Amino acid sequence: MPDALLIGPYRPDDVLAWEPDGPRTARQFLSDVAQLAESLPDRPTVLNLATSRYEFLVGFAAAILRCQLTLLPQSRAPQTLRRIAGDYPDSYGLADRDETIEGIESVSIQLRGGQAPWPGEIPRVPLNQVVAVAFTSGSTGQPMPNMKTWGALTAVAHATGSRLGIKGGDRATVVATVPHQHMFGLEASVMLPIMHGLVMHAGRPLFPADIRSVLADLTGQRILVTTPLHLRACVTEGVRFPPVALILSATAPLSHSLAKEAERHFHTEVHEIFGFAEAGSVAERRTIDGDRWRPLDGVRVVQDQTSWMVHAEYLPAPVPVPDRITVDAQGMFVIHGREADQVNVAGHRVSLGELNQKLLEIDGVQDGVFFMPEEGADLVTRLMAFVVAPGKTSEEIQRALRTHIDPVFMPRPLICLSSLPRNATGKLSRESVSELARQWLEGQGHGA
């Protein structure tokens, strides 16, 4: 059975991660993993919700050694966790020290630290071992599982590293603003550093001032793994950042102008990754060089009868691309937009049809529709919703909706109307909803 090492080229006392209280060497990491692996419950699946990227990684690696599957929920919303735990009833949760996960039996990660002997051999993991499940919103509203093998995760890490010119021994530190439970976060902020012998920063700086202070505290090269949202916040805030060697952005398209500003601000190159939970990272581009995406080595985008498919040796079957794309003779592609029904809010993809269904299931709602306005000057463009629900207030509907959908998709605002502009056949065209939104926004003077 072909296999691959659990971590890349580290010497025993190389720093593998930075925790708030100091460095963790490769030696300490392997000892932390071995100790935790011994104490994990004998269950097939684990919801790893550790806040610290290092503790998450120790939990992930320990679960792999115990042949347990790590479940990566798309959000920490209690209803999402309960739904996933319902689908995997033998799961337990890995939580931060002194925390519990509501409704799920959980174990808190307690690392003993201290000096540890270097094991004779670094553990090896079979390439075909399924190690993680990334969830996406399915068309029925149930989270859809996407199985990730060790082979897929390591192949993407190596292909991304070679594309970006990352060499083992660079000893750069990877700082990420994205959650490690997100597919891009797992690939770029966990797998990429540990497969290349880099240093993984355990924190997750959110505000521009945090990002700056984390970067400023580091010595050596810095790599920032982030999103257009955080980049826009950093650029808008106008504070000075220490130079970084590379910025890697994903989860939503980055505009050419923001990429240019970010390159100037951070004295660096801004590269983007295109990917989605079903396939993982697929292609890369330096945003200011143009709109063409270059597939990672080993990835091909091939047309079948109805859609474009991602092919890679590590994918058990080809995966359809959720966006409308055109592919040139060299295999590079341009993205023209999402398939009609798909929207993306702050890196979370969902079908509008599914959200509309959730809305209509709410008691008292007679008709309703979600709408994605054109992107404006805000950091994130939020969904709107128009609802017909006589006798209900928009607050009541919001409250009911909140228990059924991921918080990021909550409509801002939700507007109650006496009817929706359906045509004679009962259809609601995108144009008429768009006109409704335009009228409403104008009436509000774009304010509250």
Place this chain on the structure above:
Amino acid sequence: MSELSLLEQDIAKLIVETLKLKVDPATIQPVAALFGDGLGLDSIDALELALAISQSYGYQLRSNDPEINAIFSSLRTLTKAIEKNRTK
């Protein structure tokens, strides 16, 4: 309903405008939770709000500030933190 101070009124307005909430700023309870059950704000809102506060008041919030959860817990605590740290 408790009375809002002048600065609380301004910040309530900033929250509602920045986050496009469909509520009257005057009806925000000064001690009610902003995140979770209260106004139901999330971490993207926190980022947008932090940016707006930095631009309007020159106060740069830090998520690794041990007090951050307390600061963001209600309109009143947020206003107090801005009052103490504002540079404009």
